[in-house]
Amino acid sequence: MIKPTNSVVRQTFLHQSLGIEAYPVERADVPKFIGTDLYVGGLVRKDIGGLQPAKLLAAMIGLVSSSTAVIHENTAVLGSTSEAGGVRIRTQRGEIFARKLLVCTDGYTDGFDPWLRRRLVPVRSRIIATEPLDREVMDRLMPPRMMYGDLRKLSYYYRPSHDGSRILFGGRDGSTEGDSAAPVAHLQSELARLFPELAGIGLTHSWFGYVAMNRDMIPRMFSRGNTVYATGYCGSGVVWARWLGKKAAFKILGDAEQSRSAFDFDAAPKAVPFFNGKPWFIPIVYSMYARHDRKMLLRRLKG
Ligand SMILES: Cc1cc2nc3c(=O)[nH]c(=O)nc-3n(C[C@H](O)[C@H](O)[C@H](O)COP(=O)(O)OP(=O)(O)OC[C@H]3O[C@@H](n4cnc5c(N)ncnc54)[C@H](O)[C@@H]3O)c2cc1C
Structure with a gap:
């Protein structure tokens, strides 16, 4: 929930510093964009859009093929293991030697690289899909289908389905193991908090995957020996990974010009203390974040 004044500040920053086109939405105009009483204003960013990740993946596989x-x-x-002139890589199907290795395992980083695993916290992100909704309901809740x-x-992200007939609602899952019904029920109640008329609406799908958080929440590429890493997208890797992966590939090819990036760091993200792959602290962090969000909400309602 953000105030229009904050939106103006953000708009100015986005425009002046990054050349991104954006405009603030005043409270009175909120219903033109979204049918909820939860927000007192917002910001429309013209640089953000939606896509179907499976189609993106299929197209990338086609290019590789x-x-x-x-x-x-x-x-x-x-x-x-880094060796003189390259990296020796042990796989399930045998060993290979490469001049360089590019590691892009993000939230799925497993024990193959314990050093990296201590630096990336795998966090579950989950989406629920409602059953098809009447057109008038979609027109009221998501007029521009943005x-x-x-x-x-603990932010939520949501969108209409590609045919505009249902809502896909996503957020951090909170669970670390199993495929519990609790995170689905939680998302469903948050959806109803946003759109009260959807309380009790049927769901047709729910799925989750792992995203990688690091201590400073900044995606980056960095190197260690003959291994280059492009990782730590903090939940936005559909966008980041394509771009940073390409930069990392240019880095491996030795193209200084094309690989230049503010996200090319000398150092890896710092290791997370007392963590070696099992994110035992997630419930604690989530309750701290939830408390923070509640405090911010109260402060803004008062002010
Ligand atoms: C529900 C959900 C919603 C999301 N929504 C958005 C969104 O709206 N916008 C956005 O930008 N991003 C979104 N993301 C995040 C995005 O999906 C990830 O950030 C992105 O997929 C990261 O891409 P990647 O190629 O770096 O890693 P991944 O796609 O995570 O792939 C890592 C790969 O590494 C492989 N791997 C791991 N260890 C090994 C090993 N030892 N050997 C071989 N292979 C290994 C894994 O099998 C996996 O295929 C979402 C994620 C989820 C789960």
Whole structure:
């Protein structure tokens, strides 16, 4: 929940510093964008859009297939060692030697690289999909059929489905194991808090995956020996990973000009204390974030 005044500040920053087109939405205009009483204003950013990730992946696989590159599915990397002139990589199906290794395992980083694993916290992100809604309901709740997100620490992101007939509502899952019904029920109640008329609405789908958070929440590429890493997208890797992966590839090719980036760091993200792959602290962090969000909400309602 953000105030229009904050939106104006953000708009100015986005425009002046980054050249991004954006405009603030005053309280009276909120219903033109979203049918909820929860927000007192907002910001429309013209640089953000939506896509179907499966189609993006299919297109990328098509590009790889039409080149000389080879994809080896179902071949886990078990470990790697930097040696003179390259990296020795042990996989489930044998050993290879490469001049460089590019690691892009983000929230799925497993024991093959314990050093990296201590630096990336895997966090579950989950989406629920409502059953098809009447057109008038969609017209009222999401008039322009845009992509939406809020600025809470435990933020939600949501959108109409590609055909505009249902709502896909996503957020941090909170669970660390199993496929519990509780995170689905929680998202469902948050959806109803945003759109009270959807209380009790049927869901047709729910799914989750892992995103990687790091201590400063900044995605980056960095190197260690002959291994280059592009990772830590903090939940926005559909956008970031394509771009940073390309920069990292240019870095490996030795193209200083094309690989130049403010996100090319000398140092890796700092290791997370007392963490070696099992994010035992997530429930604690989530309750701190929830308390923070509640405090911010109260402060803004008062002010
Ligand atoms: C529900 C949900 C909603 C999301 N919504 C958005 C969104 O709206 N916008 C956005 O920008 N991003 C979004 N994301 C985040 C985005 O999906 C990720 O940030 C992105 O997929 C990261 O891309 P990646 O290629 O770096 O890693 P991933 O897509 O996570 O792929 C990592 C790969 O590494 C492989 N791997 C791991 N260890 C090994 C090993 N030892 N050997 C071999 N392979 C290994 C894994 O199998 C996996 O295929 C969302 C994520 C989820 C789960």
